[in-house]
Amino acid sequence: MTSIDDLPAVPSDQTPPDQEPGEAGRPAGVRPRRVLGKLPRYAAGKPPVVVEGLESFKLSSNENPLPPLPAVLEAIAAETSVNRYPDPMTTALRTELAGYLGVPPLDIVTGAGSLGALNQILATFAGQNDFDAPDEVVYAWRSFEAYPISVGLAGAAGVQVPVLPDGRHDLDAMAAAITDRTRVILLCTPNNPTGPVLTRTEVVDFLERVPRQVVVVIDEAYQEFVRHPEAVDGIALYRDHPNVIVLRTFSKAHGLAGLRVGYSVARQELTEHLRVSAVPFAVSQVAEHAAVASLRHIDDVDARVQSIVDERTRVVDGLRDLGWTVPAAEGNFVWLALGDHTQDFAAKAAEQALSVRAFGAEGVRVTIGEPTANSRFLELCRGYSHRPVAG
Known part of the structure; x- marks a missing residue:
């Protein structure tokens, strides 16, 4: 286990490159709390790139693909x-x-x-x-x-x-x-x-x-x-x-x-x-x-949720039929523990007008989206040579 305190802090004497030292060599301008230098930046899911001839789908933010009732x-x-x-x-x-x-x-x-x-x-x-x-x-x-x-x-x-x-x-x-x-x-x-x-x-x-x-x-x-x-x-x-x-x-x-x-x-x-x-x-x-x-109108909400769960089942079964190992999926997303191939898979998805959420060199999270998007995602996996390393 690790602590956020183990992350390196921003040195207190480091002058930002766009600032000139003030009197007595102190950096000019207002400086944030030191903790900000230890924190990761929140990375929101990116929108899909435009690919000619393909409808784009955002599968990177775990959003409900259906509009409100x-x-x-x-x-x-x-x-x-x-x-x-x-x-x-x-x-x-x-x-x-x-x-x-x-x-x-x-x-x-x-x-x-x-x-x-x-x-x-x-x-x-x-x-x-x-x-x-x-x-x-x-x-x-x-x-x-x-x-x-x-x-x-x-x-x-x-x-x-x-x-x-x-x-x-x-x-x-x-x-x-x-x-x-x-x-x-x-x-x-x-x-x-x-x-x-x-x-x-x-x-x-x-x-x-x-x-x-x-x-x-x-x-x-x-x-x-x-x-x-x-x-x-x-x-x-x-x-x-x-x-x-x-x-x-x-x-x-x-x-x-x-x-x-x-x-x-x-x-x-x-x-x-x-x-x-x-x-x-x-x-x-x-x-x-x-x-x-x-x-x-909770009954209508539940019906929509069930339609997404049905698509999730189709996607997970499809991945496993391809020989892919994925963890139990109980949200509106699936996890692919692709390790060092994470960024490559995300790039391949972008070429298919699909935005997915890549986490460093750990894995890719893919939201269950529209049926067309889910089918295209499965086809991408069918032709991808690397398999998840764990699950």
Whole structure:
């Protein structure tokens, strides 16, 4: 396991090339916090290149290929009071969610996407405490690439625990990584970008090894796509575990990624603190009304999600028929552990007007997109000579 503190810092006496030294040899101008020099840059999925004669498809950002439901688009068009601030408590959305999830409205705190909700959690429970060493946040790696950025910006130290060869969390190693400085643990299920879920049994066992004062965040951004019969359900779990916080979002299943609507669910002894760190007006009234409308047509949302799950099954079966080894895929994406061939595969995909998400020399994540895009992706794999190195 590694810590973000192990990364090299930007030397304090290094003068940026576009600045001249000031008096006494000091660099002129404003300088950012040193932690920024230790953090990776978030790399959003790139749009596809234009290839003559081919329709382009973006399979790099785990976006829902389907637009919002017609009723949701109507709700968006009907919202005209954008000259007014939104309800800071997002009362209508929390009330709707409370009925849908079967939880008290006070257990819900909304945010700008699940990432915004996560940042509120980190700001509340982990960071730099006066003159003490920074708090620690334990999470699997590779996992959601925003984790090290958010943890570092909160002032905490990230402790990365490598995933197992099949892309699953190594919960034994994560439990062993807990110290008296650990304040938050992040569990991503299904894990982005590798795909497998955590089961209820293994998470319950893990929680028994976590001190009660440590917050355990169950990040379920792709929960609606899960079909594993023994997958953990964070909402069911938080009722029995006061230190559990569940993250969910409207970005994926509901197709509202551009409106930024997410939320956390936790016991009220935690949400009372989360509301202090919550960003005021983080969810616009347009986003709130769209999310409410989507929840009120949840059967239609579920049908669309099932169509994507069906395509995911077709893609995974197709890859395995080609002899490719891929981890269990429970989100709206598949993971190809291509190692040193990662960038080459991404370039080959671009030649076919497909944008995919390449992670260094580790692997490629490919979103389940339109059927035509998925078929073209499978054809690319059929003619590609290198196979994933693990899965």
